[in-house]
Every structure is written in C-alpha cells, then in structure tokens.
Amino acid sequence: MKLVHKIILGNVLGIVTIVLIAFFSYHEVKLIQAKLRFVEIADNLNASFLEMRLSEKNYFLYNDPLALQSIKKELQESEQMIRSMRENIITAVGTENFKKLNSNLKRYGKEVEKIDGKNTKVLEAGIREAGRALRMFSESIIKLERNKVNQIISASSKGLLYFFCLVLFVATTSTYLFFSKIFKSLRQIEKTANSISEGNFLETECKISNDELGSAMQAINSMCVELKTRHEQLIQSKKLASIGVLTAGVAHELGNPLNNISMVAQTYTELYDELNKSERLDYMNTVLEECSRIKDIVQNLLDFSRPKKTDFKVSDINTVIKNSLRLVQNMLHVSGVETGLNLQKELPMVYIDENKIQGVLVNLYTNAIQAMPPGGTLSIRSFFENDSGHIMIEIEDTGTGISPEFISNIFDPFFSTKGTQGTGLGLSISYGIIKNHQGEIRVKSDVGAGTTFTIELPVYTAKEDMDEWSQHYGN
Amino acid sequence: MSGHSIMVIDDENIVGKMIKATFQKEGYEVETFLHAKPAFERLKEREFDVVITDLKMKDIDGMEVLNTIKQEFPNTKVIMITAFASMDASIEAFRKSADDFFPKPIKITELKDCIKRLLNG
CATH class of the missing domain: 1.20.120 (Four Helix Bundle (Hemerythrin (Met), subunit A))
Incomplete structure (x- = not known):
C-alpha cells in the first residue's frame, strides 16, 4: 500500500x-x-x-x-x-x-x-x-x-x-x-547514498516495499546501475587514454636511443677511414650503451605492465623504512643531504611485500635527493592515524618542488621532470604497488619549498583476511 | 672549407657529438650544448649561422628557444629536431618560422643538404 x-x-x-x-x-x-x-x-x-x-x-x-x-x-x-x-x-x-x-x-x-x-x-x-x-x-x-x-x-x-x-x-x-518504517527506509537510502559517495555502486539488497519509499529506493538502485556503467566506461576511456600516453611515452623514450645508434652508425660509416682503432671502439661502445639503455626501458616497461608475484608477510614498517634508507646512504652522502627520522615506536604491524615497499621508498628517497641541492634535508616520518586506522609514512624534502601543472601527471607512466635522467615509470610503478596493498599514495608540493609524499597502508588485522586479499590482489 | 658556424642544443649528448664529428670534417665550426641556458649565454657572445635544437628539453622548451633566436638573431637559421615527432609540433615549428624540422632518427646526409641549402639560399 x-x-x-x-x-x-x-x-x-x-x-x-x-x-x-x-x-x-x-x-x-x-x-x-x-x-x-x-x-x-x-x-x-x-x-x-x-x-x-x-x-x-x-x-x-x-x-x-x-x-x-x-x-x-x-x-x-x-x-x-x-x-x-x-x-x-x-x-x-x-x-x-x-x-x-x-x-x-x-x-x-x-x-x-x-x-x-x-x-x-x-x-x-x-x-x-x-x-x-x-x-x-x-x-x-x-x-x-x-x-x-x-x-x-x-x-x-x-x-x-x-x-x-x-x-x-x-x-x-x-x-x-x-514512522519507524519510513525512518528504516530513509536510513537504508542514506546508507546507499553514503556507499555511492564512497565509490561503491552497489544496489541495496533489502526488500523493496510497494510504496513511495520503495520507488525512491528503486530510483537509487537504477541510479547505482547507471553510475556503475558510466564509471566502468570512464575507467575504460581512462585506460585507453593511458594506452595513448604509454604509446607516446614509449615512442619518445625509445626514439632517443634509436636516434643515437642511427647517428653513431651514420657517422661511423662516413668517417670510417679517418677514425683510429680506439675511436672506432668508442663508437661501438656508444652503440652498446644505447642498446643497454633500450633494454632497461623495455625491462622497466615489462615490470610496469606485468608486476612480479608478490610475497606478502607481517612486517614492521619502521624496519622496512630503516633498511631502505641504508640502500641510499651513499647517494645521501655524495649529494650532501641530511636525513631526519621520526618513527613512532611500537606501531601496529602491516601486511606487505617488503621488497616492493622497499622499492617504493627507495624510489621516493632517490627522487627527493635528486630534487635537492647540497645541504637539503630528507625527513621521514611514520605514525598511526586513529581516524583512518592506517599507518602513515611521510617523505618530505626541501627541494625545488613540483609545479602545480605537473602535480596531476606525476603518477602517469612516462611522465618525468628529469629529462633523460628518468624513464618516468618510477612513480607510476610505485602507485601500482601501493594500490595493490590497498593503500594510498599522495603528493603535496610547494615550488621552492619542497615536496611531501604520503603513503597510507592498512594495519594487519587477521591472517585469514589477508590471505584472501593476497589471493585477490597479490598475483 | 665552409667556415660557417653551427650550434647544437640537445640533452642527448651523442646527438651533438655526432653532428660535431660529421660537420667539423666538412669545415663547419660546431659548438654543442646539453641545456638551453648556457647556449643562450654563448649566443650573447657570438652569432651562429645555424642553430639545431631539440624540441623537448628539461630546462627550456625548444619552441621557446626558437622564439628567442628568431627575435634576437633574425639571420640565424633554426632547425628543430625531436624524437616526439607529431604533425602538431611540426606545424607549430614552421608557424614560428623554424627553417626546417627533423624527426628522430635523423638522417645526417639530409641534415647536411638542408644546412647547405639554408646557407646558400
């Protein structure tokens, strides 16, 4: 009724x-x-x-x-x-x-x-x-x-x-x-609307009554279906756009070393009679170096497109942070960059692939070091955030900062502000790894003041839950 | 011997190196730069007949290099090179009065012919 x-x-x-x-x-x-x-x-x-x-x-x-x-x-x-x-x-x-x-x-x-x-x-x-x-x-x-x-x-x-x-x-x-019936239905509508705002386009599973509230629920359900379809279309078009960016990136990245090999070969042929033995060897070594550069790009591209099997285990994030910092100790020393560590003691454990998270951290440290002049400071902070129930890692530098127009692109494949120094894949691979850990990675930057990357990782709850998650996301 | 001067600006070290090796043999005076800023400094000191510049560089965009040179040194010929060849980029380069546009990989013989044509024409 x-x-x-x-x-x-x-x-x-x-x-x-x-x-x-x-x-x-x-x-x-x-x-x-x-x-x-x-x-x-x-x-x-x-x-x-x-x-x-x-x-x-x-x-x-x-x-x-x-x-x-x-x-x-x-x-x-x-x-x-x-x-x-x-x-x-x-x-x-x-x-x-x-x-x-x-x-x-x-x-x-x-x-x-x-x-x-x-x-x-x-x-x-x-x-x-x-x-x-x-x-x-x-x-x-x-x-x-x-x-x-x-x-x-x-x-x-x-x-x-x-x-x-x-x-x-x-x-x-x-x-x-x-009124209890009306409020029950309104609560259901509120729950569904909240779930939509969080990005879950799931239809409500409750029984739909044959009244105005039922009609409202039905309208919300059909909106969910429509949003889901549109969302999928959007993801699809984003994927296509990414392929476009990826292709352009591959073309540019491979274009330079290919041009170098081509130019070396042309010059070598033209100057062959005038070149002495050591110069000829020098030319050929240049060709080999450029070939190795192409190989690296291809390898990075493969890593990017086909992530290796992950190995999740219960870990202490502070140990991972310290171990990864050891890997860049030499770079820090050479660049004259100071480090400031502020790690919260007795943090809850996380369920992570240590090697991959270490890779992400090293990548962020390297970017930070390269962005700073000698005398800069790399600050690393870890803490537990009660509101979200997540472990937070902040990596802050006092470097040049990233221009606002580049901020939205920095996680895109082949986007680099480092010219020939970078492949533009590091941050996009890192982004994929953190997403695979059901985490978040964000960036905040002020030109001239520095950049802060924030990584959010969920804490370890129960092994069986995580095993299931590993089955879903780990491969 | 030609006696003409060429400036190469490209963050790929090998490009400058190979152009220098080839064109020096032809009698050109060649100077190479990895970044646009030091190249501008050098242009203040002396004029070059031809500037070959990459379109995409870390510090300054190649189009900006083209604009500056065409404003300050109208007699200098500018050849654009890029690995990021697209129709849009070439059209914009010509619109901004670039003298020629070479997509990578560059054919050195074609580059030689182009420079000869530009300097004699």
Missing part, C-alpha cells in the same frame, strides 16, 4: 472513531435527558400524591369536604399529567412500570370514589392503603431512576475514558509503526 493511501486510511479511521464517540455521547446524553425529564415528572406527581395524602388526613380527621374535593382535583391533574406524559414515562421506566403506576392511581381513584361523603374506618383504611402504595411505588421508581441516571453517567464517563485510551493507543502504535 502506498504511503498516501495509508495516510488517507488513517485519517478516515480517525474521523470514523470521532463520529462514533460523538454518536455514543449524543445517545447517552439523550437517555440521561429522558431519565431526568421523568424524574422531574415523577417529582411533580409525588408532590401531588403528597398533597392528596394530606387532604386525605384532613378529610378523615376533621371531616372537611373541601379536602375531598382537593383530593379529586389533584387526582384528576395527576391522571391528566400521566396521560400527557405517557410517552416520556414509558421511555424512561418502561411500559410495565407505567401500567403499574396507572393501576395504582386508578386503585386510589376507586377508593376515593367509594368515599362519596362517607367517613368510615373501613374506607379510611382502604384509601390510606391505596395512597401509601401509590406513593411508595412512585418514590421507589424515582429512586430507581435516579440510580439509573447515576449509573449511565458513570458508565458513559468510563466508556469515554476507555474509548480515549483505545484511540490514544491505536494512534501511538500506528504512528510509531508508520
């Missing part, structure tokens, strides 16, 4: 309940009104009966003929009142009681008829008996009706209280159920 239908149904039920309560209350008030009306009539009758009984006493005690007339008058008025109020009395006390009242009154009337100016003990006893019976009956039904009115009021107030409790309970429960 759609939310809008649920809301309409809820409102309709609410209105129906209010109408029922109003109807119930109206009915009860009407009943009380009828009862009170009767009590009023009965009070009047009772007053008349009392009057009749007083006159009755006067008649028999003082033989007052006016008293008899007064009885007849009251009797007549009472009969008239009962007749005119017949419907009201029947509604209030029922036909049975009405008949009893009427017969009691008639009996009294007959006793009064019997007197007819006489005054005997027998007549007095008869009329007194009938009068007492009439008054007792009328008083008893008044008492009964007053009790009934009290009962109705009490029952009505209880009924209204129960009704109110029921309405409150139903309203609270249905509101809770209604």
Whole structure:
C-alpha cells in the first residue's frame, strides 16, 4: 500500500472513531435527558400524591369536604399529567412500570370514589392503603431512576475514558509503526547514498516495499546501475587514454636511443677511414650503451605492465623504512643531504611485500635527493592515524618542488621532470604497488619549498583476511 | 672549407657529438650544448649561422628557444629536431618560422643538404 493511501486510511479511521464517540455521547446524553425529564415528572406527581395524602388526613380527621374535593382535583391533574406524559414515562421506566403506576392511581381513584361523603374506618383504611402504595411505588421508581441516571453517567464517563485510551493507543502504535518504517527506509537510502559517495555502486539488497519509499529506493538502485556503467566506461576511456600516453611515452623514450645508434652508425660509416682503432671502439661502445639503455626501458616497461608475484608477510614498517634508507646512504652522502627520522615506536604491524615497499621508498628517497641541492634535508616520518586506522609514512624534502601543472601527471607512466635522467615509470610503478596493498599514495608540493609524499597502508588485522586479499590482489 | 658556424642544443649528448664529428670534417665550426641556458649565454657572445635544437628539453622548451633566436638573431637559421615527432609540433615549428624540422632518427646526409641549402639560399 502506498504511503498516501495509508495516510488517507488513517485519517478516515480517525474521523470514523470521532463520529462514533460523538454518536455514543449524543445517545447517552439523550437517555440521561429522558431519565431526568421523568424524574422531574415523577417529582411533580409525588408532590401531588403528597398533597392528596394530606387532604386525605384532613378529610378523615376533621371531616372537611373541601379536602375531598382537593383530593379529586389533584387526582384528576395527576391522571391528566400521566396521560400527557405517557410517552416520556414509558421511555424512561418502561411500559410495565407505567401500567403499574396507572393501576395504582386508578386503585386510589376507586377508593376515593367509594368515599362519596362517607367517613368510615373501613374506607379510611382502604384509601390510606391505596395512597401509601401509590406513593411508595412512585418514590421507589424515582429512586430507581435516579440510580439509573447515576449509573449511565458513570458508565458513559468510563466508556469515554476507555474509548480515549483505545484511540490514544491505536494512534501511538500506528504512528510509531508508520514512522519507524519510513525512518528504516530513509536510513537504508542514506546508507546507499553514503556507499555511492564512497565509490561503491552497489544496489541495496533489502526488500523493496510497494510504496513511495520503495520507488525512491528503486530510483537509487537504477541510479547505482547507471553510475556503475558510466564509471566502468570512464575507467575504460581512462585506460585507453593511458594506452595513448604509454604509446607516446614509449615512442619518445625509445626514439632517443634509436636516434643515437642511427647517428653513431651514420657517422661511423662516413668517417670510417679517418677514425683510429680506439675511436672506432668508442663508437661501438656508444652503440652498446644505447642498446643497454633500450633494454632497461623495455625491462622497466615489462615490470610496469606485468608486476612480479608478490610475497606478502607481517612486517614492521619502521624496519622496512630503516633498511631502505641504508640502500641510499651513499647517494645521501655524495649529494650532501641530511636525513631526519621520526618513527613512532611500537606501531601496529602491516601486511606487505617488503621488497616492493622497499622499492617504493627507495624510489621516493632517490627522487627527493635528486630534487635537492647540497645541504637539503630528507625527513621521514611514520605514525598511526586513529581516524583512518592506517599507518602513515611521510617523505618530505626541501627541494625545488613540483609545479602545480605537473602535480596531476606525476603518477602517469612516462611522465618525468628529469629529462633523460628518468624513464618516468618510477612513480607510476610505485602507485601500482601501493594500490595493490590497498593503500594510498599522495603528493603535496610547494615550488621552492619542497615536496611531501604520503603513503597510507592498512594495519594487519587477521591472517585469514589477508590471505584472501593476497589471493585477490597479490598475483 | 665552409667556415660557417653551427650550434647544437640537445640533452642527448651523442646527438651533438655526432653532428660535431660529421660537420667539423666538412669545415663547419660546431659548438654543442646539453641545456638551453648556457647556449643562450654563448649566443650573447657570438652569432651562429645555424642553430639545431631539440624540441623537448628539461630546462627550456625548444619552441621557446626558437622564439628567442628568431627575435634576437633574425639571420640565424633554426632547425628543430625531436624524437616526439607529431604533425602538431611540426606545424607549430614552421608557424614560428623554424627553417626546417627533423624527426628522430635523423638522417645526417639530409641534415647536411638542408644546412647547405639554408646557407646558400
């Protein structure tokens, strides 16, 4: 059922309940009104009966003929009142009681008829008996009706209280159920949206309800599918662009040594007769050197395109940092570069291929040393970052820095700011290695102030998890 | 003997070395530079008839070298060379009035003919 239908149904039920309560209350008030009306009539009758009984006493005690007339008058008025109020009395006390009242009154009337100016003990006893019976009956039904009115009021107030409790309970429960369902769906939507913003274009697996929230979830799911497709297309086009960059890079990298060999060969042929033995050897050695340069480029290219099998193990990153620093000790010394080590003690272990991470570090140290004039400082920091749960390694130099326009390209294959000194593959290989470790590598640079590379590596958690990861990413 | 002077700017050491060996034999005076900055310094001291410059260099872009030489020494002929040969690069080089454009690998005989043509024409 759609939310809008649920809301309409809820409102309709609410209105129906209010109408029922109003109807119930109206009915009860009407009943009380009828009862009170009767009590009023009965009070009047009772007053008349009392009057009749007083006159009755006067008649028999003082033989007052006016008293008899007064009885007849009251009797007549009472009969008239009962007749005119017949419907009201029947509604209030029922036909049975009405008949009893009427017969009691008639009996009294007959006793009064019997007197007819006489005054005997027998007549007095008869009329007194009938009068007492009439008054007792009328008083008893008044008492009964007053009790009934009290009962109705009490029952009505209880009924209204129960009704109110029921309405409150139903309203609270249905509101809770209604909103908890909405909030559950909204949480699901929020979770999916967060997951999308993190780059996971996974469709939600929860059951999709047949309402507006379900439609929203469905829209998000189809957005996920679309984003995933677009993302894959983007990756594909980036791959194609990389191939373009790679091809251009290969052409340029190989073009130079090929040109050198070609030029040496042409010059060698042309100057052959004029060259002495050592010069000829020198020319041929140049050819061999250029061939070796081509071989190195090809080897680097192979390493780049087909990473060697990785060998993951639990390691202490600080040991790896220190070992890799030893490898560039000579270079540091020759270049006159100082080192500053700031390694956090007792860091959590990492699960890495030590050789590969060492390769990445040596590559970054080498770049830093080459970017610095003598007297520069290479600072290496390691620490654990609580927020991300990652080990951070920072390699900072005080070198020339990288121009902002080059920053976005520095991890691209064959991108180099070192001219013939570099193949432009070092950082792109390093980037691939860190990505294979589920890590991140970032760069921050200020021209003239220096460059900082930051490597983020996940800490070692459980071996089985890592084994699985190694199977996925390690080959 | 020619008596003409040639300057070679290329960060590939061998290019300059081979051009020097070939053209010295032909009677040219050849000076080679690995970077553009020292080459500019030298140009302030003396003029060259021909400058052969690489398009892609570490310190200064070859196009900048071409612009500067054409502005300051309009009589000097400039030949561009590059391993990064593309149509766009050659068009831009000619638009900026380079006298010729050689993709690597360079054919030395063609380079000789070109220089002779430029100096005699």
